[in-house]
Amino acid sequence: MSSAMLELILEATLDTLYMVGVSGLISALIGIPLGVLLNVTRPRQILAQPVLNGVLGIITNVGRSVPFIILMVAIIPVTRSLVGSSIGTNAAIVPLTIAAIPFVARLVEGALNEISPGLIEAAQSMGATPWQIIAKVLLPEARGGIFTALTVTIVTLVSYSAMAGAVGGGGLGDLGIRYGYNRFNPTIMLITVVILVIMVQGFQSLGDYLVRKSDHK
Amino acid sequence: MIRLQNVSKTYFTPGNRGGVEALKPVDLHVPKGQIHGVIGLSGAGKSTLIRCVNLLERPTTGSVTVDGQELTGLSGDALNQARHRMGMIFQHFNLLTSRNVFDNVALPLELMGIKKAEISERITPLLELVGLADKTRYFPAQLSGGQKQRVAIARALASRPRVLLCDEATSALDPHTTGAILELLQDINHQLGLTILLITHEMEVVKTICHRVSLISGGELVEEADVGDFFTAPGTRLGRDFLNDFLELEPPRTLIERLEEAPGTHTHPVVRLAFSGDTVSTPLISRLARECGVDVSILQAKVESIQDRTLGLMIAELMGDADDTRRAIDYLETHDLKVEVLGHVQRDA
Numbered sequence: 313m314s315s316a317m318l319e320l321i322l323e324a325t326l327d328t329l330y331m332v333g334v335s336g337l338i339s340a341l342i343g344i345p346l347g348v349l350l351n352v353t354r355p356r357q358i359l360a361q362p363v364l365n366g367v368l369g370i371i372t373n374v375g376r377s378v379p380f381i382i383l384m385v386a387i388i389p390v391t392r393s394l395v396g397s398s399i400g401t402n403a404a405i406v407p408l409t410i411a412a413i414p415f416v417a418r419l420v421e422g423a424l425n426e427i428s429p430g431l432i433e434a435a436q437s438m439g440a441t442p443w444q445i446i447a448k449v450l451l452p453e454a455r456g457g458i459f460t461a462l463t464v465t466i467v468t469l470v471s472y473s474a475m476a477g478a479v480g481g482g483g484l485g486d487l488g489i490r491y492g493y494n495r496f497n498p499t500i501m502l503i504t505v506v507i508l509v510i511m512v513q514g515f516q517s518l519g520d521y522l523v524r525k526s527d528h529k
Numbered sequence: 530m531i532r533l534q535n536v537s538k539t540y541f542t543p544g545n546r547g548g549v550e551a552l553k554p555v556d557l558h559v560p561k562g563q564i565h566g567v568i569g570l571s572g573a574g575k576s577t578l579i580r581c582v583n584l585l586e587r588p589t590t591g592s593v594t595v596d597g598q599e600l601t602g603l604s605g606d607a608l609n610q611a612r613h614r615m616g617m618i619f620q621h622f623n624l625l626t627s628r629n630v631f632d633n634v635a636l637p638l639e640l641m642g643i644k645k646a647e648i649s650e651r652i653t654p655l656l657e658l659v660g661l662a663d664k665t666r667y668f669p670a671q672l673s674g675g676q677k678q679r680v681a682i683a684r685a686l687a688s689r690p691r692v693l694l695c696d697e698a699t700s701a702l703d704p705h706t707t708g709a710i711l712e713l714l715q716d717i718n719h720q721l722g723l724t725i726l727l728i729t730h731e732m733e734v735v736k737t738i739c740h741r742v743s744l745i746s747g748g749e750l751v752e753e754a755d756v757g758d759f760f761t762a763p764g765t766r767l768g769r770d771f772l773n774d775f776l777e778l779e780p781p782r783t784l785i786e787r788l789e790e791a792p793g794t795h796t797h798p799v800v801r802l803a804f805s806g807d808t809v810s811t812p813l814i815s816r817l818a819r820e821c822g823v824d825v826s827i828l829q830a831k832v833e834s835i836q837d838r839t840l841g842l843m844i845a846e847l848m849g850d851a852d853d854t855r856r857a858i859d860y861l862e863t864h865d866l867k868v869e870v871l872g873h874v875q876r877d878a
Contacts, residue, residue, distance in 0.1 A: 428623070433619075436585060437616075
């Protein structure tokens with residue numbers, strides 16, 4: 313294999329990591345608070361707001377039901393206004409993030425649902441404010457579940473990022489399609505797949521480790 | 530210290546317009562330093578009652594006053610401030626799994642905004658008090674049920690409350706551990722002068738540590754008495770049922786089948802006798818035979834210690850003619866025995 317080819321593979325790998333990393337980070341920063349909000353505004357929860365909860369729930373569901381490939385092309389105007397272009401890795405980050413936010417939010421909401429209502433009641437009996445309950449009870453108690461949610465999200469983002477090649481997003485998926493499929497190079501195809509598998513394994517192992525470390529149950 | 534006036538709780542659900550009245554208007558007063566038990570079967574409204582005290586459940590009517598402060602008018606920060614002065618422990622402990630023993634006990638102090646250095650100073654003696662000074666770095670999952678409840682007690686005491694609310698605090702524990710936890714609660718009551726309101730379905734808990742007891746049924750407080758009186762002479766049917774279940778003092782089954790409600794011409798009364806204090810050691814039964822000419826056939830008997838009082842209970846058949854047995858019952862009553870006629874049995878059966 314030529315060194316140019318190796319360079320191409322390395323560049324594509326870094327592109328994928330960049331897309332996954334940035335979209336994963338932003339979707340966590342927005343998705344975790346959104347998941348908390350979805351949980352605490354449910355009826356009978358500490359900040360019960362049934363109307364707000366209903367609206368957030370619908371928005372989240374819409375976000376989750378649009379197929380990624382369609383989302384990607386549908387929001388091209390948004391992408392262009394945000395990053396100035398609709399092609400390239402930065403452009404791919406926008407739809408990736410938008411797809412991942414509701415995904416993270418629902419998973420985090422689910423992780424928070426697992427917390428025993430007794431713990432919240434105990435905190436209330438100690439005079440905890442809703443914010444203190446979120447910061448000192450909900451988030452720490454759901455830490456393992458949140459790490460699981462983020463691991464699932466990152467792994468999903470790795471596979472979604474491969475689709476970003478369709479809008480010229482770059483990365484391993486793009487490489488695999490352009491060189492492996494369009495130019496009939498099975499070696500390149502195999503290498504990109506192997507790198508993606510290793511990447512997913514790595515993220516999963518890291519996630520599992522963090523979950524184990526934070527779990528004292 | 531705790532005063533509930535006309536406190537009731539009705540739950541309104543979409544399917545039920547009129548609502549479900551979990552707690553009918555109740556009045557309850559627990560003076561400073563007292564341990565007051567509320568006993569009742571599941572679903573009687575115990576949990577609702579105790580949750581109304583710190584407003585985990587907001588009462589539908591009535592007022593709650595703790596340490597001179599009216600709570601039902603409070604909300605937000607003022608309510609949270611008031612809750613700092615009340616500790617609560619739970620049946621399932623409700624410790625944070627993500628925090629070790631030390632940090633669990635520190636939680637209420639963090640919530641109050643107390644500085645780290647002072648938190649450490651306050652926690653060490655608390656963990657010594659509950660006997661867990663060597664387990665500060667353990668996580669709840671590494672502790673036994675009794676140890677978890679000790680952590681929960683230390684946590685409840687951390688904010689130096691005036692009042693401790695115990696929600697079925699020993700119901701998830703084995704009898705031995707229950708005893709140890711009750712002893713700890715009693716120590717705390719003595720040492721700190723803490724007022725304790727507890728709810729339970731276990732007579733053992735009431736018997737061991739309570740000064741006063743209320744009986745709750747169908748959302749109503751149906752009876753309230755000093756614990757000694759309650760165990761000698763419960764005033765209600767439900768009270769007697771609780772006591773009989775606890776003492777396992779029921780007439781033998783074969784006797785119950787023969788028991789008739791009204792006396793006949795050839796029947797003997799079967800009585801339940803309860804005696805406390807000095808009468809326990811008086812040879813009343815043999816005197817009964819001598820002075821009233823009545824033979825006594827003891828069917829069941831038991832002596833229990835209820836805190837500092839001794840309580841004797843007996844089920845007996847009084848064998849004699851109608852006049853003699855009536856005199857015998859009078860004789861027993863004049864000697865401060867509580868006599869309850871359970872029924873009558875045919876003489877020669």
